[in-house]
Structures are given as C-alpha cells and as structure tokens.
Amino acid sequence: xxxxxxxxxxxxxxxxxxxxxxxxxxxxxxxxxxxxxxxxxxxxxxxxxxxxxxxxxxxxxxxxxxxxxxxxxxxxxxxxxxxxxxxxxxxxxxxxxxxxxxxxxxxxxxxxxxxxxxxxxxxxxxxxxxxxxxxxxxxxxxxxxxxxxxxxxxxxxxxxxxxxxxxxxxxxxxxxxxxxxxxxxxxxxxxxxxxxxxxxxxxxxxxxxxxxxxxxxxxxxxxxxxxxxxxxxxxxxxxxxxxxxxxxxxxxxxxxxxxxxxxxxxxxxxxxxxxxxxxxxxxxxxxxxxxxxxxxxxxxxxxxxxxxxxxxxxxxxxxxxxxxxxxxxxxxxxxxxxxxxx
Numbered sequence: 330x331x332x333x334x335x336x337x338x339x340x341x342x343x344x345x346x347x348x349x350x351x352x353x354x355x356x357x358x359x360x361x362x363x364x365x366x367x368x369x370x371x372x373x374x375x376x377x378x379x380x381x382x383x384x385x386x387x388x389x390x391x392x393x394x395x396x397x398x399x400x401x402x403x404x405x406x407x408x409x410x411x412x413x414x415x416x417x418x419x420x421x422x423x424x425x426x427x428x429x430x431x432x433x434x435x436x437x438x439x440x441x442x443x444x445x446x447x448x449x450x451x452x453x454x455x456x457x458x459x460x461x462x463x464x465x466x467x468x469x470x471x472x473x474x475x476x477x478x479x480x481x482x483x484x485x486x487x488x489x490x491x492x493x494x495x496x497x498x499x500x501x502x503x504x505x506x507x508x509x510x511x512x513x514x515x516x517x518x519x520x521x522x523x524x525x526x527x528x529x530x531x532x533x534x535x536x537x538x539x540x541x542x543x544x545x546x547x548x549x550x551x552x553x554x555x556x557x558x559x560x561x562x563x564x565x566x567x568x569x570x571x572x573x574x575x576x577x578x579x580x581x582x583x584x585x586x587x588x589x590x591x592x593x594x595x596x597x598x599x600x601x602x603x604x605x606x607x608x609x610x611x612x613x614x615x616x617x618x619x620x621x622x623x624x625x626x627x628x629x630x631x632x633x634x635x636x637x638x639x640x641x642x643x644x645x646x647x648x649x650x651x652x653x654x655x656x657x658x659x660x661x662x663x664x665x666x667x668x669x670x671x
Contacts, residue, residue: 388482611664
C-alpha cells in the first residue's frame with residue numbers, strides 16, 4: 330500500500346517540476362525583485378521575446394477586462410542590425426489618470442539601448458504613437474492595481490525594421506539633459522512652470538518625473554514644509570506693506586540662487602527667488618546726522634523648496650530632486666547714520 334502511494338507522489342512531483350522547467354525554458358522568464366509605490370510588491374517576471382518577425386503583446390484577456398493587481402514585463406530582443414517598430418492597436422482602455430498622470434493602471438515603453446522611457450499611457454483615449462527603437466531591445470511593462478480594471482486593455486504590435494545607412498552615419502543629437510550647465514541654465518530660466526522644465530528635459534517621460542518629484546517618501550519632511558505650515562496663519566511681512574514706499578523697510582528683492590548660494594555645479598529652478606532685504610532711503614530717520622544707510626536690524630534664515638538639476642558622473646541624464654535651500658531674509662531695518670562730529 331505504501332509503494333503505490335509513493336509512486337503516485339513521485340509522479341506528481343516530476344510532472345509539476347517538469348512542467349515548470351519546460352515553461353521556464355520556452356518563455357525564458359527571469360526573476361527580479363521590485364517594489365512599487367502603489368502597493369504592488371510581488372516579484373516581477375520579465376518575459377524575453379526574440380523578435381524575428383511580426384507579433385503582438387497584449388494585456389491578459391484582451392479585448393476584455395484585464396485582471397486586477399498584476400504586473401507583467403516583456404523584453405523584446407531583435408538582431409543587432411535591426412530595429413523594433415511598435416504601434417498600438419486602436420482598441421485601448423486602461424484606468425483613467427489622476428491629475429494628468431498615469432498612477433494606477435498603465436502600460437509603459439522603455440528603450441533599453443538608451444535607458445530612456447518612451448512613455449506611459451492609460452485612460453480611454455486610443456494611443457496613436459508609432460515608435461521605432463533606437464537599439465535592438467525594448468521593454469514593455471504593464472501594471473494594474475486592485476481597483477477599477479477597465480476594458481479592452483491594450484495591444485502593442487511589433488515588427489522588424491533594418492538599420493538605415495543614414496542612421497548609422499549620422500551623429501547623435503545631444504539631448505537637453507546632456508548639455509552643459511551654462512547652456513541649460515539659460516534654457517531653463519526662460520521656462521514658466523515645473524511642467525515646462527521637465528517637458529524640455531525629458532519630453533517622453535516628464536509625467537514620470539513629476540510623479541517622482543512629488544510622491545510622498547519615507548524620509549522626514551523638509552524644513553520648508555514644516556516652517557511654512559507653522560507660519561501660514563501669520564505673515565509679519567504683510568503688516569509692513571503700508572509703510573511709506575521709500576522708507577527704510579524690508580522689501581522684495583530677487584536673488585540668483587547660483588550666486589547667492591555660490592553653487593555653480595547645479596541648476597536651480599526657479600533660478601531666482603524673492604527675499605526680503607532692506608531697501609529704501611532714510612528720509613524718515615530722526616537722527617541728526619549724515620551719510621545714513623539702511624541696514625538690517627533683525628535677520629532670519631528661511632527655507633525654500635526648489636527643483637535642483639545636477640549632472641551625475643558617468644551616468645546619462647540629470648539627477649532631479651526637490652531640495653530645501655536656506656536664504657537670508659531681513660525682517661527689520663534701521664537707519665545707521667554717521668555723527669556730525671565724525
């Protein structure tokens with residue numbers, strides 16, 4: 330009675346692990362660890378597809394509702410002398426974005442030869458993009474959270490395209506993120522919003538950068554957030570607005586952050602900030618003297634949160650971060666005059 334049971338158990342184990350080995354060999358799954366901010370913390374499986382002709386990658390159950398809480402990754406590999414052309418099927422539908430950013434259910438495309446994100450898509454509008462890879466490998470990643478799955482999902486068709494002679498001979502255009510600091514400083518200074526800055530630097534992945542900049546993190550909140558929240562109810566500078574226009578009072582001055590902080594190795598955006606500095610004449614001063622100067626009587630250091638762009642040695646692209654900078658503010662001013670007898 331024991332022998333048949335052992336044989337059955339052995340047969341089942343061989344069948345189970347044999348099927349796993351065969352599946353792993355055919356689909357070439359590679360196991361890597363990943364952690365997502367929206368709660369999907371399972372290991373991700375990267376399925377490697379050798380591109381030898383036409384094919385497609387789809388969300389599960391396409392063109393019907395895809396499952397919840399899944400993550401799928403495909404790496405498309407073509408011969409080194411070929412490029413991969415990708416286009417979306419007109420039937421497309423994923424969970425809607427929030428504030429214009431795909432945060433929950435999305436499909437994204439990454440060009441592995443340049444380690445650059447081509448884009449991320451979600452919502453109900455069809456995707457009209459047709460992309461030809463810069464190298465021989467691309468990665469497609471699909472993620473859905475545990476809420477509001479949509480239909481029909483997505484379908485991306487791929488095919489091969491030979492490398493053209495002009496592409497092989499033409500020099501690579503230097504992207505904005507690889508330009509020199511001075512050139513970038515002039516370009517960024519003329520932009521009006523953070524969105525415009527990121528679109529200029531990374532036109533294909535600016536939404537991802539926006540999400541990274543503003544998403545909550547585990548570290549302690551910056552001083553600018555804490556101090557501004559505490560002082561939000563009272564702004565002493567507003568009480569001084571009725572002071573005579575040309576008297577010795579704190580007033581708004583624009584300062585260049587690179588000059589003020591003596592940092593020439595990074596780019597700040599905004600490049601200038603308003604600070605309170607003593608200004609105006611001393612006509613209202615009652616001191617009977619001459620050579621009067623408006624000087625600060627009380628100085629405070631205040632923190633401002635700005636976008637910092639910095640080159641990373643040996644790494645393509647710019648490091649982008651929100652950083653606190655401390656600037657000197659004059660809160661009270663007095664007229665300092667020389668005595669008549671001097």
